[in-house]
Each structure stands twice: as C-alpha cells, then as structure tokens.
Amino acid sequence: MNDSGNLAFMMLATALVFLMTPGLAFFYAGLVRKKNLIPTLMYSFVSLGVVGTIWMLYGYSLAFSGSNPFIGNFNNVLLNNIDITDGDTLIFIAFQGMFAIITPALITGAFVERFKFTTYLIFLVAWVTFVYIPICHWVWAEGGWLNERGALDFAGGTVVHINSGIAALVAAWMVGPRINLKKASKPNSIPFVLLGMAMLWFGWNGFNAGSELASNARAVNAFLVTNIAASISMATWIICEYMLTKKINPIGAACGAIAGLVAITPACGFVTPIYALVIGFGSGVICYFTLLGFKKYIKIDDALDVFAIHGVGGIWGSIATGLFATSALGGTTGMIEGNMQILLEQLIAVGTTIAYSFIVTFLILFVLKITVGLRTSILEEANGIKL
Numbered sequence: 001m002n003d004s005g006n007l008a009f010m011m012l013a014t015a016l017v018f019l020m021t022p023g024l025a026f027f028y029a030g031l032v033r034k035k036n037l038i039p040t041l042m043y044s045f046v047s048l049g050v051v052g053t054i055w056m057l058y059g060y061s062l063a064f065s066g067s068n069p070f071i072g073n074f075n076n077v078l079l080n081n082i083d084i085t086d087g088d089t090l091i092f093i094a095f096q097g098m099f100a101i102i103t104p105a106l107i108t109g110a111f112v113e114r115f116k117f118t119t120y121l122i123f124l125v126a127w128v129t130f131v132y133i134p135i136c137h138w139v140w141a142e143g144g145w146l147n148e149r150g151a152l153d154f155a156g157g158t159v160v161h162i163n164s165g166i167a168a169l170v171a172a173w174m175v176g177p178r179i180n181l182k183k184a185s186k187p188n189s190i191p192f193v194l195l196g197m198a199m200l201w202f203g204w205n206g207f208n209a210g211s212e213l214a215s216n217a218r219a220v221n222a223f224l225v226t227n228i229a230a231s232i233s234m235a236t237w238i239i240c241e242y243m244l245t246k247k248i249n250p251i252g253a254a255c256g257a258i259a260g261l262v263a264i265t266p267a268c269g270f271v272t273p274i275y276a277l278v279i280g281f282g283s284g285v286i287c288y289f290t291l292l293g294f295k296k297y298i299k300i301d302d303a304l305d306v307f308a309i310h311g312v313g314g315i316w317g318s319i320a321t322g323l324f325a326t327s328a329l330g331g332t333t334g335m336i337e338g339n340m341q342i343l344l345e346q347l348i349a350v351g352t353t354i355a356y357s358f359i360v361t362f363l364i365l366f367v368l369k370i371t372v373g374l375r376t377s378i379l380e381e382a383n384g385i386k387l
Contacts, residue, residue: 002087009215010091016206017098019199021048021105027196027254028109031304034188035384036113042387043108043120047101050124055097059128063096063136067143071134088213095210096136103132103160109304110168111175114381119372126364127167131357135163139349150342151349152325152332154222155211157266157318158353165311166357168302174365175374177301179381190250197254201230204261208268218329222268226261229268229280233260236284244292252288255309259287262313267321270331275324279317287313315350322346 025044032040051059061076075081082089104127108120138144139153146158153159187193208226212219237256241249263283264276271279291308294300302308322343325334333339368374376385 002085006214007087007091009219010095010210010213013206013210014091014095014098016203017095017102017210018048018203020098020203020207021045021102023196023199023203024102024105025196026192027200027258028112028304030189030192030194030196031109031187031251032112033186033384037188039117039385039387040108040112042117043112044102044105046121047105047124050121051101051104051128052097054125054128055093055100059100059133060093060096062129062133063100064141068137069143069145069148070138072137072141092213095213096140099156099160099207100128100132100136103156103164104128104167106160106164106306106310107168107171109306110172110302112303113385114178114375115171115175115385116373116376117385117387119368119374122372123364123368126368127361130364131167131360132159132163135159135353135356138352146345146349146352149345149348150332151345152270152321152342153266153318153349154269154321155208155265157262157314157321158349161262161265161310161314162318162350162353163314163357165307165309165314166354167361168306169300169311170358170361171365172302172307173300174362174369177299178303179378181301187251193251193254197257201257201261204230204265208265212269218269221272221329225268225271225273225276226264228273228276229264229283230257230260232277232280233257233263233284233287236281237288240285240288255291255305256284256288259283259309259313262310263287263317263320266314266318267324270321270325270329270334272326272328275320275326275336278324279320282316282320283313286316315354318346318350319343 021044025041029037029040058077062072065075066073104124136159138146139159209219209223234253234256238253241252260280260283263279287309290312291305294308323335325332327333332342335343
C-alpha cells in the first residue's frame with residue numbers, strides 16, 4: 001500500500017487520461033463547421049465539471065462500493081468512509097473519474113451541430129447516472145455480475161467504447177439529421193483534428209497502461225501493444241482509403257489511429273505484440289468499411305462517426321480479447337489457447353452492454369424529447385448553436 005513508485009506512475013496516468021478530454025474536444029471541433037466550433041469544444045469541456053462533480057458526489061460510490069451484482073451502494077457518497085491516508089484508493093478514485101468524464105463526451109460527436117446545449121447538460125447527468133455507472137459496476141467492481149463471470153475488459157472496451165458508441169447511435173437517430181447535410185460535412189480545421197488525435201493518442205498511454213494500477217511489466221506491455229495497434233490501424237485505414245479513392249486523407253489517418261486505440265483498449269493487458277498487430281489490422285479494415293457502409297446504407301446522421309469507430313471498434317476489440325488473451329501475461333487464456341468459455345463470456349458482455357446502453361439511452365432521450373426537447377431551432381442550427 002502507498003508504494004511511492006506506483007503512486008507516481010498512477011498520478012501520471014491519471015493526468016494523461018485527463019488530457020484526453022481536451023484532446024477529444026479539439027478532435028471533434030476541427031471536424032464541424034466554424035460556427036459550431038466553440039459549442040463543440042464545450043460539449044467535451046463541460047463534462048470535466050459536471051461528471052467530475054457527479055463522481056465525487058455519488059458516482060464512485062455507486063460504481064465501486066458494496067458487492068451487489070448490479071449496482072453499488074451509498075457508503076462512499078461525498079467520498080465518505082474513505083481512508084485519506086490510503087493513496088492507492090485515492091488515486092483509483094481519481095483515475096476512474098477520468099474514465100467517467102470522457103465516456104459521455106465521446107457520444108457528443110454523433111449529435112454535434114443540432115443538439116440543444118441545455119438539454120445536453122441534463123442528458124449528461126442522466127446518462128452517467130443510469131447508463132455509465134451501472135455498466136462500470138458490472139464489469140469492473142468486485143461482485144459485479146459480468147466481473148464475476150470472468151468477462152475481460154482491461155481498460156474500457158465495453159464500459160467506455162461500446163457503451164458510448166451505442167448511445168451515440170441512439171442519440172443520432174433520435175435527434176435526426178442536420179439540415180443541409182452535404183455542406184455540414186466539411187471540417188473547419190484539419191490542424192485541430194490532428195492536434196486532437198495526437199492528444200488522444202498521447203493520453204491513451206495512461207488510459208491503457210494505467211489500468212494495470214501498478215508500474216510493472218504488464219503495464220509496459222499494455223503501453224507497447226497500445227501503440228502497435230494504433231500504428232497498424234492507421235496504416236491499414238490509409239491503405240484501404242487510398243485503394244478506393246486514390247487519395248491520402250489526414251482525417252482518415254486520424255480516424256484509423258483512434259480505431260486502433262479503441263480496439264486494443266479491452267485487450268491491452270491480455271495480449272502480446274503479435275496479436276496487437278492482428279487487432280490493429282482488424283480495426284483498420286472493419287471500422288473503415290463499417291463507416292463506408294453506414295454512410296451509404298444507414299440513414300442516420302452520426303455526424304463524426306462515433307458508432308463506426310468507438311462502437312464497432314469496441315465490439316471487435318472485446319471479441320478479439322476473448323480470441324487472443326494469453327496466459328503469458330498471467331491472466332485468463334483465450335480461444336487461441338483452447339479456452340472457448342472466455343469467448344462466450346466476451347460475447348455476453350458485448351451483447352449485454354449493447355442492449356442496456358441502447359434501451360436506457362433511448363428512454364432518457366425519449367423523456368427529454370417530450371419535455372425539454374432535443375433539437376435546436378432551425379434558425380439556431382443555421383446560425384450556430386448558442387450556449
């Protein structure tokens with residue numbers, strides 16, 4: 001307890017994960033039209049304040065207190081009954097809080113440029129409370145029912161990426177498409193997109209390596225395979241796009257890297273570098289062609305492709321964890337080593353996360369739609385969202 005080296009490592013990892021939310025803000029803001037740059041930045045930045053407060057008030061308690069299979073208790077509301085001399089617990093609270101902050105911010109990419117900001121603030125509170133916290137408890141808390149079944153999610157494939165990707169799909173469907181959609185698709189700042197991607201990639205090293213909660217060889221492996229998967233996914237996306245368009249698109253390169261980061265997230269503590277290569281290649285191909293197919297055949301305006309990158313990338317990464325997990329890292333073996341059961345558990349975790357996130361997100365948005373409304377006025381959408 002309170003090993004100074006581990007605490008220093010975890011404080012750095014927590015700071016890196018914090019940086020991901022501003023990175024996401026710049027990534028998304030660069031992809032929208034200039035008139036909506038500031039509101040898009042604020043969708044992410046406001047999560048730091050709102051969700052950070054929720055986490056302290058009751059979020060951590062409901063996510064990690066008690067041993068109920070489905071939800072925690074109120075023992076640690078306002079962070080009461082916590083030993084303030086226990087650095088390991090304190091840094092765990094802070095680290096997990098950063099995950100809670102960025103997850104709902106990811107959803108916003110689906111409904112940028114037409115979602116009422118005041119409604120978003122209410123949605124933020126409701127979604128974190130009724131969707132994020134329960135799934136977090138199921139997967140990561142001691143006694144959580146998916147945790148007890150043995151489902152593997154090292155750093156957030158189900159809890160963060162599938163969860164937010166499915167919620168984004170529901171939100172885009174319910175709020176409806178943007179007006180003048182072809183004009184709306186033009187990004188205002190490629191440098192912002194690349195800056196945001198670089199900040200996300202940099203911060204992701206803390207996201208994944210820090211999820212070991214200790215400075216050791218497994219954390220180093222997580223760091224290594226994270227960068228391998230992101231690199232090969234970016235390269236694969238660029239090749240796929242060039243084969244079809246004969247162009248190299250910087251936005252595509254950024255999306256490819258993020259798809260690889262998403263896919264390796266659930267697996268990074270369980271797979272070796274060679275399988276990280278396979279996961280990264282798979283994410284580059286699967287997410288790219290999902291994005292193309294979604295735009296061509298599905299008439300839902302997921303503005304910044306959150307479902308194709310985070311939802312589908314998270315699904316692929318979670319299933320790949322069940323395929324390629326290895327005993328060499330001291331954890332559960334996957335199908336590649338003869339353990340078919342873990343693949344079944346991964347499929348159960350994926351299916352449950354999809355179903356729960358879809359249903360509860362729909363209910364939250366339905367209530368908001370018939371009460372305060374989801375969408376800005378046509379005039380405000382034409383002129384830019386007001387804060």
